[in-house]
Amino acid sequence: MPPCFLPASMASQVGQLPPASSWPLPVINLGRLSKDPATRALAIQDIARACREQGCFEVVNHGVSKSIMKGALEAASEFFETSPEYKELFASTDIRRPIRYDTSSRDGISKARSFLKHYANPLEDWVQYWPMQPPTYRKKMGDYAVELQRVSMQLMDAILQGLGLEPLYLQEKLENGVQFLALNNYPQFSHQGDKVGLAAHSDYGFLTILLQSSPGLEVMPHDENTWTAVPVVPGALHVHIGDHLEVLSNGQIKSLVHRAVLNPDEARISIASIHGLPMDEKVRCADELVDEEHPEMYRESSFQDFLDFLPSNINNYKRFVESLKIDRA
Numbered sequence: 521m522p523p524c525f526l527p528a529s530m531a532s533q534v535g536q537l538p539p540a541s542s543w544p545l546p547v548i549n550l551g552r553l554s555k556d557p558a559t560r561a562l563a564i565q566d567i568a569r570a571c572r573e574q575g576c577f578e579v580v581n582h583g584v585s586k587s588i589m590k591g592a593l594e595a596a597s598e599f600f601e602t603s604p605e606y607k608e609l610f611a612s613t614d615i616r617r618p619i620r621y622d623t624s625s626r627d628g629i630s631k632a633r634s635f636l637k638h639y640a641n642p643l644e645d646w647v648q649y650w651p652m653q654p655p656t657y658r659k660k661m662g663d664y665a666v667e668l669q670r671v672s673m674q675l676m677d678a679i680l681q682g683l684g685l686e687p688l689y690l691q692e693k694l695e696n697g698v699q700f701l702a703l704n705n706y707p708q709f710s711h712q713g714d715k716v717g718l719a720a721h722s723d724y725g726f727l728t729i730l731l732q733s734s735p736g737l738e739v740m741p742h743d744e745n746t747w748t749a750v751p752v753v754p755g756a757l758h759v760h761i762g763d764h765l766e767v768l769s770n771g772q773i774k775s776l777v778h779r780a781v782l783n784p785d786e787a788r789i790s791i792a793s794i795h796g797l798p799m800d801e802k803v804r805c806a807d808e809l810v811d812e813e814h815p816e817m818y819r820e821s822s823f824q825d826f827l828d829f830l831p832s833n834i835n836n837y838k839r840f841v842e843s844l845k846i847d848r849a
Protein backbone atom coordinates (compact mmCIF):
# COMPACT_ATOMS: atom_id res chain seq x y z
CA MET A 521 0.00 0.00 0.00
CA PRO A 522 1.52 3.37 -0.98
CA PRO A 523 1.74 6.12 1.65
CA CYS A 524 -1.31 8.31 1.75
CA PHE A 525 -1.19 12.07 1.72
CA LEU A 526 -3.55 14.37 3.50
CA PRO A 527 -5.31 16.77 1.16
CA ALA A 528 -3.98 20.32 1.24
CA SER A 529 -7.43 21.55 2.30
CA MET A 530 -6.98 19.84 5.70
CA ALA A 531 -3.76 21.73 6.17
CA SER A 532 -5.42 25.08 6.80
CA GLN A 533 -7.62 24.39 9.78
CA VAL A 534 -6.06 27.00 12.04
CA GLY A 535 -7.44 30.51 11.66
CA GLN A 536 -5.40 33.64 10.96
CA LEU A 537 -2.95 31.90 8.67
CA PRO A 538 -1.44 32.82 5.34
CA PRO A 539 -2.84 30.57 2.60
CA ALA A 540 -1.72 26.95 3.00
CA SER A 541 0.67 25.71 0.36
CA SER A 542 -0.12 22.67 -1.75
CA TRP A 543 2.17 20.66 0.51
CA PRO A 544 1.09 17.06 0.98
CA LEU A 545 1.58 15.61 4.45
CA PRO A 546 2.68 11.96 4.24
CA VAL A 547 0.89 9.54 6.56
CA ILE A 548 3.00 6.43 7.20
CA ASN A 549 1.55 3.13 8.43
CA LEU A 550 4.25 1.97 10.87
CA GLY A 551 2.76 -1.54 11.07
CA ARG A 552 4.32 -2.15 7.64
CA LEU A 553 7.77 -2.17 9.26
CA SER A 554 7.03 -5.48 10.99
CA LYS A 555 5.57 -7.20 7.91
CA ASP A 556 7.41 -9.28 5.26
CA PRO A 557 10.78 -7.93 4.00
CA ALA A 558 9.33 -6.48 0.78
CA THR A 559 6.62 -4.53 2.64
CA ARG A 560 9.17 -3.36 5.20
CA ALA A 561 11.52 -2.19 2.45
CA LEU A 562 8.71 -0.14 0.88
CA ALA A 563 7.83 1.42 4.24
CA ILE A 564 11.50 2.36 4.75
CA GLN A 565 11.51 3.94 1.30
CA ASP A 566 8.40 5.99 2.12
CA ILE A 567 9.93 7.18 5.39
CA ALA A 568 13.20 8.06 3.63
CA ARG A 569 11.33 10.09 1.01
CA ALA A 570 9.27 11.93 3.65
CA CYS A 571 12.47 12.76 5.58
CA ARG A 572 14.24 14.08 2.49
CA GLU A 573 11.35 15.94 0.91
CA GLN A 574 9.26 17.21 3.82
CA GLY A 575 11.31 16.76 6.98
CA CYS A 576 8.17 15.47 8.69
CA PHE A 577 5.32 13.00 8.47
CA GLU A 578 2.47 11.52 10.49
CA VAL A 579 2.61 7.95 11.75
CA VAL A 580 -0.41 5.72 12.29
CA ASN A 581 -0.62 2.09 13.42
CA HIS A 582 2.31 2.84 15.75
CA GLY A 583 1.02 0.63 18.55
CA VAL A 584 0.52 3.40 21.16
CA SER A 585 -3.01 2.91 22.42
CA LYS A 586 -5.55 5.74 22.30
CA SER A 587 -5.94 5.52 26.08
CA ILE A 588 -2.20 6.02 26.66
CA MET A 589 -2.18 9.05 24.33
CA LYS A 590 -5.28 10.46 25.99
CA GLY A 591 -3.77 9.77 29.42
CA ALA A 592 -0.64 11.77 28.60
CA LEU A 593 -2.66 14.78 27.44
CA GLU A 594 -4.84 14.55 30.56
CA ALA A 595 -1.80 14.32 32.86
CA ALA A 596 -0.23 17.36 31.17
CA SER A 597 -3.37 19.43 31.26
CA GLU A 598 -4.10 18.51 34.91
CA PHE A 599 -0.53 19.46 35.86
CA PHE A 600 -0.99 22.91 34.29
CA GLU A 601 -4.26 23.24 36.26
CA THR A 602 -2.52 22.71 39.62
CA SER A 603 -1.99 25.76 41.84
CA PRO A 604 0.63 28.37 40.87
CA GLU A 605 2.43 27.52 44.14
CA TYR A 606 2.72 23.87 43.19
CA LYS A 607 3.98 24.61 39.67
CA GLU A 608 6.48 27.10 41.10
CA LEU A 609 8.13 24.20 42.95
CA PHE A 610 9.48 23.16 39.56
CA ALA A 611 10.33 26.67 38.34
CA SER A 612 13.93 27.28 37.44
CA THR A 613 15.99 29.07 34.86
CA ASP A 614 18.78 26.53 35.28
CA ILE A 615 18.61 24.57 32.05
CA ARG A 616 20.59 21.70 33.58
CA ARG A 617 17.91 20.84 36.14
CA PRO A 618 16.27 17.44 35.51
CA ILE A 619 12.83 19.08 35.54
CA ARG A 620 11.90 22.65 34.79
CA TYR A 621 8.70 24.68 34.69
CA ASP A 622 8.66 28.17 33.21
CA THR A 623 6.21 30.69 31.87
CA SER A 624 8.26 33.42 30.34
CA SER A 625 10.39 33.91 27.28
CA ARG A 626 13.80 33.21 28.73
CA ASP A 627 14.67 30.78 25.93
CA GLY A 628 14.38 33.42 23.21
CA ILE A 629 11.47 31.71 21.42
CA SER A 630 8.58 31.34 23.89
CA LYS A 631 5.99 34.04 23.26
CA ALA A 632 2.94 32.75 25.04
CA ARG A 633 3.41 29.38 26.60
CA SER A 634 4.12 27.79 29.89
CA PHE A 635 6.01 24.55 29.83
CA LEU A 636 7.22 21.65 31.91
CA LYS A 637 10.34 19.91 30.61
CA HIS A 638 11.88 16.75 31.98
CA TYR A 639 13.88 13.71 30.98
CA ALA A 640 12.25 10.31 30.62
CA ASN A 641 14.68 7.58 29.48
CA PRO A 642 15.43 5.36 31.31
CA LEU A 643 12.27 6.01 33.25
CA GLU A 644 13.60 4.63 36.56
CA ASP A 645 16.34 7.29 36.62
CA TRP A 646 14.04 10.27 36.06
CA VAL A 647 10.54 9.53 37.32
CA GLN A 648 11.55 10.47 40.90
CA TYR A 649 11.82 14.13 39.77
CA TRP A 650 8.38 14.23 38.12
CA PRO A 651 5.31 15.91 39.66
CA MET A 652 3.16 14.00 42.15
CA GLN A 653 0.19 16.22 41.25
CA PRO A 654 -2.05 15.15 39.64
CA PRO A 655 -1.60 11.81 41.44
CA THR A 656 -1.86 9.95 38.12
CA TYR A 657 0.88 12.02 36.47
CA ARG A 658 3.78 9.60 36.89
CA LYS A 659 1.82 6.56 35.75
CA LYS A 660 0.17 8.20 32.74
CA MET A 661 3.22 10.14 31.53
CA GLY A 662 5.49 7.18 32.29
CA ASP A 663 3.38 4.78 30.19
CA TYR A 664 3.40 7.30 27.35
CA ALA A 665 7.16 7.95 27.58
CA VAL A 666 8.03 4.23 27.45
CA GLU A 667 5.80 3.75 24.42
CA LEU A 668 7.31 6.75 22.63
CA GLN A 669 10.84 5.53 23.32
CA ARG A 670 9.83 2.26 21.61
CA VAL A 671 8.35 4.11 18.60
CA SER A 672 11.46 6.29 18.34
CA MET A 673 13.67 3.16 18.17
CA GLN A 674 11.55 1.77 15.32
CA LEU A 675 11.64 5.06 13.48
CA MET A 676 15.39 5.59 13.91
CA ASP A 677 16.06 2.05 12.70
CA ALA A 678 14.01 2.73 9.55
CA ILE A 679 15.47 6.21 8.98
CA LEU A 680 19.07 5.04 9.38
CA GLN A 681 18.49 2.14 7.01
CA GLY A 682 16.87 4.58 4.59
CA LEU A 683 20.14 6.51 4.68
CA GLY A 684 21.95 3.32 3.65
CA LEU A 685 23.45 2.64 7.10
CA GLU A 686 23.69 -0.89 8.53
CA PRO A 687 20.76 -2.41 10.45
CA LEU A 688 21.25 -1.83 14.21
CA TYR A 689 23.50 1.21 13.53
CA LEU A 690 23.80 3.14 16.84
CA GLN A 691 21.13 0.90 18.36
CA GLU A 692 22.70 0.49 21.79
CA LYS A 693 23.41 4.20 22.15
CA LEU A 694 19.89 5.04 21.06
CA GLU A 695 18.44 2.64 23.61
CA ASN A 696 20.32 4.55 26.32
CA GLY A 697 19.76 7.88 24.62
CA VAL A 698 18.21 11.08 25.89
CA GLN A 699 14.43 11.28 25.79
CA PHE A 700 13.37 14.78 26.68
CA LEU A 701 9.67 15.56 27.16
CA ALA A 702 8.47 19.13 26.63
CA LEU A 703 4.88 19.68 27.75
CA ASN A 704 3.61 22.95 26.30
CA ASN A 705 0.54 24.84 27.46
CA TYR A 706 -0.77 27.67 25.25
CA PRO A 707 -3.65 30.06 25.95
CA GLN A 708 -6.53 30.44 23.50
CA PHE A 709 -5.82 33.08 20.85
CA SER A 710 -7.28 36.45 21.83
CA HIS A 711 -7.64 38.81 18.93
CA GLN A 712 -5.62 41.61 20.56
CA GLY A 713 -2.51 39.56 21.14
CA ASP A 714 0.22 37.92 19.13
CA LYS A 715 -0.92 34.72 17.42
CA VAL A 716 2.45 32.99 17.86
CA GLY A 717 2.89 30.94 21.05
CA LEU A 718 6.31 29.51 20.25
CA ALA A 719 8.42 31.18 17.56
CA ALA A 720 10.23 29.51 14.66
CA HIS A 721 12.94 27.05 15.70
CA SER A 722 14.23 23.57 15.06
CA ASP A 723 14.72 20.90 17.73
CA TYR A 724 18.23 19.79 18.71
CA GLY A 725 17.80 15.97 18.76
CA PHE A 726 17.48 13.28 16.10
CA LEU A 727 13.70 13.11 16.14
CA THR A 728 10.76 14.85 17.75
CA ILE A 729 7.50 12.96 18.11
CA LEU A 730 4.65 15.33 18.86
CA LEU A 731 1.15 14.86 20.20
CA GLN A 732 -1.16 17.89 20.03
CA SER A 733 -4.56 18.29 21.73
CA SER A 734 -5.78 20.56 18.92
CA PRO A 735 -4.26 22.21 15.82
CA GLY A 736 -1.56 24.84 16.28
CA LEU A 737 1.68 23.30 15.01
CA GLU A 738 2.98 24.90 11.82
CA VAL A 739 5.93 23.72 9.78
CA MET A 740 8.01 25.24 7.06
CA PRO A 741 8.53 22.41 4.57
CA HIS A 742 11.95 22.40 2.92
CA ASP A 743 12.49 24.85 0.08
CA GLU A 744 9.25 26.66 0.86
CA ASN A 745 8.88 29.98 2.47
CA THR A 746 5.39 29.57 3.84
CA TRP A 747 4.01 28.23 7.07
CA THR A 748 1.81 25.18 6.76
CA ALA A 749 -0.56 24.05 9.50
CA VAL A 750 -0.25 20.44 10.64
CA PRO A 751 -3.77 19.09 11.19
CA VAL A 752 -4.57 16.75 14.06
CA VAL A 753 -4.95 13.36 12.39
CA PRO A 754 -7.00 11.21 14.81
CA GLY A 755 -4.78 8.58 16.46
CA ALA A 756 -1.63 9.77 14.64
CA LEU A 757 1.65 11.05 16.02
CA HIS A 758 3.56 13.79 14.22
CA VAL A 759 7.28 13.17 13.57
CA HIS A 760 9.90 15.69 12.53
CA ILE A 761 13.63 15.73 11.96
CA GLY A 762 15.95 17.50 14.41
CA ASP A 763 19.36 19.16 14.08
CA HIS A 764 21.42 16.13 15.11
CA LEU A 765 19.91 13.95 12.36
CA GLU A 766 20.87 16.61 9.83
CA VAL A 767 24.43 16.32 11.20
CA LEU A 768 24.48 12.49 11.28
CA SER A 769 23.17 12.32 7.70
CA ASN A 770 25.77 14.89 6.63
CA GLY A 771 22.96 17.11 5.34
CA GLN A 772 21.11 14.44 3.35
CA ILE A 773 18.09 15.14 5.50
CA LYS A 774 17.45 18.52 7.05
CA SER A 775 15.98 19.50 10.40
CA LEU A 776 12.53 21.03 10.18
CA VAL A 777 11.74 24.61 11.14
CA HIS A 778 8.44 24.79 13.00
CA ARG A 779 6.46 26.99 15.37
CA ALA A 780 3.20 26.92 17.33
CA VAL A 781 0.37 29.38 16.81
CA LEU A 782 -2.41 29.95 19.32
CA ASN A 783 -5.61 28.14 18.59
CA PRO A 784 -8.60 30.53 18.12
CA ASP A 785 -11.06 28.03 19.61
CA GLU A 786 -9.39 26.74 22.74
CA ALA A 787 -6.32 26.57 24.97
CA ARG A 788 -3.94 23.99 23.62
CA ILE A 789 -1.53 21.36 24.98
CA SER A 790 1.26 19.69 23.06
CA ILE A 791 3.75 17.08 24.19
CA ALA A 792 7.05 16.93 22.31
CA SER A 793 9.19 13.85 22.89
CA ILE A 794 12.70 14.60 21.70
CA HIS A 795 15.08 11.67 21.13
CA GLY A 796 18.86 11.70 20.79
CA LEU A 797 22.11 10.06 21.87
CA PRO A 798 23.22 9.93 25.54
CA MET A 799 24.07 13.38 26.93
CA ASP A 800 27.85 13.24 26.57
CA GLU A 801 27.96 11.32 23.34
CA LYS A 802 29.15 13.36 20.35
CA VAL A 803 27.04 13.25 17.17
CA ARG A 804 29.10 13.47 14.02
CA CYS A 805 28.52 12.94 10.32
CA ALA A 806 28.38 9.17 9.70
CA ASP A 807 31.67 8.02 8.10
CA GLU A 808 29.65 6.07 5.54
CA LEU A 809 28.07 9.32 4.30
CA VAL A 810 31.31 11.27 3.93
CA ASP A 811 33.52 11.00 0.83
CA GLU A 812 35.42 13.29 -1.52
CA GLU A 813 32.26 14.51 -3.19
CA HIS A 814 30.45 14.86 0.13
CA PRO A 815 32.91 16.31 2.63
CA GLU A 816 31.91 16.60 6.25
CA MET A 817 29.52 19.54 6.53
CA TYR A 818 29.08 19.81 10.32
CA ARG A 819 31.21 19.85 13.45
CA GLU A 820 30.56 17.16 16.08
CA SER A 821 28.55 18.06 19.17
CA SER A 822 26.72 16.48 22.09
CA PHE A 823 23.55 17.31 24.01
CA GLN A 824 25.80 18.91 26.65
CA ASP A 825 27.25 21.15 23.90
CA PHE A 826 23.69 22.11 22.96
CA LEU A 827 23.02 23.13 26.58
CA ASP A 828 26.20 25.22 26.54
CA PHE A 829 25.03 26.88 23.31
CA LEU A 830 21.55 27.80 24.60
CA PRO A 831 22.38 30.86 26.76
CA SER A 832 23.80 32.66 23.70
CA ASN A 833 20.34 32.37 22.17
CA ILE A 834 18.39 34.43 24.63
CA ASN A 835 18.44 37.77 22.86
CA ASN A 836 19.14 36.60 19.37
CA TYR A 837 17.78 33.16 18.49
CA LYS A 838 19.95 31.09 16.20
CA ARG A 839 19.39 27.46 15.23
CA PHE A 840 21.90 25.09 16.87
CA VAL A 841 22.54 23.35 13.53
CA GLU A 842 23.62 26.67 11.98
CA SER A 843 26.31 26.97 14.64
CA LEU A 844 27.67 23.54 13.65
CA LYS A 845 28.06 24.15 9.92
CA ILE A 846 31.63 24.02 8.64
CA ASP A 847 32.36 27.01 6.47
CA ARG A 848 33.97 25.67 3.30
CA ALA A 849 34.00 28.96 1.38
Ligand SMILES: O=C(O)CCC(=O)C(=O)O
Pocket residue numbers: 702704718723730732736737738778779780789790792
Ligand atom coordinates in the same frame (compact mmCIF):
# COMPACT_ATOMS: atom_id res chain seq x y z
O1 LIG B 1 3.40 23.10 20.44
C1 LIG B 1 3.82 22.67 19.38
O2 LIG B 1 3.07 22.25 18.51
C2 LIG B 1 5.30 22.66 19.10
C3 LIG B 1 6.15 22.43 20.33
C4 LIG B 1 7.61 22.47 20.00
O3 LIG B 1 8.00 22.79 18.92
C5 LIG B 1 8.61 22.12 21.03
O4 LIG B 1 8.25 21.83 22.18
O5 LIG B 1 9.82 22.09 20.67
Ligand SMILES: [Fe+2]
Pocket residue numbers: 721722723728778792
Ligand atom coordinates in the same frame (compact mmCIF):
# COMPACT_ATOMS: atom_id res chain seq x y z
FE1 LIG C 1 10.07 22.25 18.63
